[in-house]
Amino acid sequence: MNRKREVQSSVKDESLIAKRxxxxxxxxxxxxxEKGFHRTTTREIAKASGFSIGTLYEYIRTKEDVLYLVCDSIYDEVHARFDALDIEKGSLEVLVTAIGHYYGLIDDMQDEFVVMYQESKSLPKDALQYVLNKEMEMVSLFEGLLADCAESGEVKLSPxxxxxxxxxxxxxxxMWAFRRWALRDFTIEEFIELQTQFLLQGMAGEKITIQGVK
Structure with a gap:
């Protein structure tokens, strides 16, 4: 199991920690x-957060802690959205819904995804390894759903x-986060439907039409 990295806080109230x-x-x-991780100061983060630098250091110890929290917030939200799915019984329908949930999350957290991939190299080694492991966990969720679909014959894929x-x-x-500037003519709904169709066509060995896509 990928153990969550502890970010130290002098505050004991868990709800207040989460809020701050x-x-x-x-x-x-x-x-x-806007500025990049290295050119941003903790004082600027405190000001943008709406409290003093002293208050900031009650909830984190280093600027790297903040970057880690940004990355971890993405994976927490992925899990929250997937919890509503019955991924233990994978099917093509569940896979399509999971893709929609994940791509919808990217739409909601575009800036977080961009920051994570641009700046995660600045994390301490243990924090970076945690982030990379969490990403592999997310990929494994899709891998499991695809394996279930292959076993049931709904898609045609080797291991x-x-x-x-x-x-x-x-x-x-x-792509929705990194290429958003070039995809202005698409809504997120169109992006999800078309990407899902492109992905599943090859997997099934035949053209699949997703409802709403001509």
Missing amino acids: RAQMIRGAVTLFK KEITLAAHHLFVQGQ
């Missing part, structure tokens, strides 16, 4: 995207193809 760190994440994401397809659909969704 959510404020930090929002403030830091804007700054990291190696399943692995590559899981990475492919995972990364393809992130």
Whole structure:
């Protein structure tokens, strides 16, 4: 199991910690995207978060802690959205719904995804390894769903193809964050439907039409 990295806090109230760190994440994401991680100061993060530098250090110890919290917030939200799915009984329908949930999350957290991939190299080694392991966990969720679909005959994929397809659909969704400037003519709904159709056509060995896509 990928154990969550502890970020030390002098505050004991868990609900207050969660509230203040959510404020930090929002403030830091804007700054990291505009200025980059290294050119952003903790004082600027505190100001963008709406409290003093002293208050900031009650909830984190280093600027790297804030970057780690940004990355971890993405995976927490992925799990929250997937919890509503019965991924233990994978089917094509569940896979399509999971893709929609994940791509919808990317739409909601575009800036966080951009910051994570641009700046995660600045994390301490243990924190970076945690983030990379969490990403592999997310890919594994899709890999499991694809394996279930292959077993039931709903898609035609070998084990190696399943692995590559899981990475492919995972990364393809992130295009929405990184290439948003070039995809202005698309709504998120169109993006999800078309990407899902493109992905599943090859997997099934025949053209699949997703409802709403001509």
